[in-house]
Amino acid sequence: MTFSPTPTTLLPPLTQRQELVLLARALWREGYDDHIAGHITIALGDGTLLCNPWHLTWAEVHPRDVLRIDLQGNVLEGEWPVPPGIPLHLALHARRQDVVVAVHHHPRFGTIWADAHRVPPIYDQSSALGGGGLVLVDEYAGAVNDRSNADRAIDAMGSADVALLANHGVFILGTTIRAAHQRAVALEQRCRHAWHVEALGGGHALSGPPIAIFEQSDGNGFVGFMEAMFRAELRADPELLAD
Numbered sequence: 001m002t003f004s005p006t007p008t009t010l011l012p013p014l015t016q017r018q019e020l021v022l023l024a025r026a027l028w029r030e031g032y033d034d035h036i037a038g039h040i041t042i043a044l045g046d047g048t049l050l051c052n053p054w055h056l057t058w059a060e061v062h063p064r065d066v067l068r069i070d071l072q073g074n075v076l077e078g079e080w081p082v083p084p085g086i087p088l089h090l091a092l093h094a095r096r097q098d099v100v101v102a103v104h105h106h107p108r109f110g111t112i113w114a115d116a117h118r119v120p121p122i123y124d125q126s127s128a129l130g131g132g133g134l135v136l137v138d139e140y141a142g143a144v145n146d147r148s149n150a151d152r153a154i155d156a157m158g159s160a161d162v163a164l165l166a167n168h169g170v171f172i173l174g175t176t177i178r179a180a181h182q183r184a185v186a187l188e189q190r191c192r193h194a195w196h197v198e199a200l201g202g203g204h205a206l207s208g209p210p211i212a213i214f215e216q217s218d219g220n221g222f223v224g225f226m227e228a229m230f231r232a233e234l235r236a237d238p239e240l241l242a243d
Helices: 016-029 087-095 108-115 147-157 177-199 209-215 225-236
Strands: 039-043 048-051 067-070 075-077 101-105 134-137 162-165 169-174
Touching (some): 016 039, 016 048, 016 177, 016 225, 039 087, 048 087, 087 147, 087 169, 101 177, 108 169, 108 177, 134 147, 147 162
Antiparallel strands (some): 039 048, 048 067, 101 169
């Protein structure tokens, strides 16, 4: 019998800490690289979260660095401090039981559109992959390390899956690591391509039934893409998964 590998067999079995690290590394390469800013959380289903630590860039974090925290932001496992912006995630996970993975950062093109208080059009298929509703959250009364500011941002986001946080950055939600990765990559591509199209003087955005199919996606359907990007990170750093 001939063995036909599938994309999911081309990665080793991964722990949730390893998945978080691979997501951080892969998104850093996609432009989620504003120095030591940014945070990722994974809800474990027991009232605790995994999150990346403060002081480390996403390009250097390892599984041993990942923290486990409670919903008050207290460190239960790990040696590093919690990112100061974690109240945004705490407010989210307290309200949205449907969300497992949340990603916040300040990617270049997503942040430009957030600064402009504008939602970029979708000009191509790849910019729509991952689906989910995108909203502009114009609730920046101050940094989200203040819980009241974080609560206002989450209230304004409502049931959306992806947000441009005005004058701040982006916030991407998903039910899995795969969905969060796909949506984060697609959002930055959407923002980057729209910026270039506008620089050319404008274009024709996609609309109608074709784009509606993508917008209805939960982000989990494009099997193989995340695996390919994670394999690239493992080739770049063969010791990445070591504790």
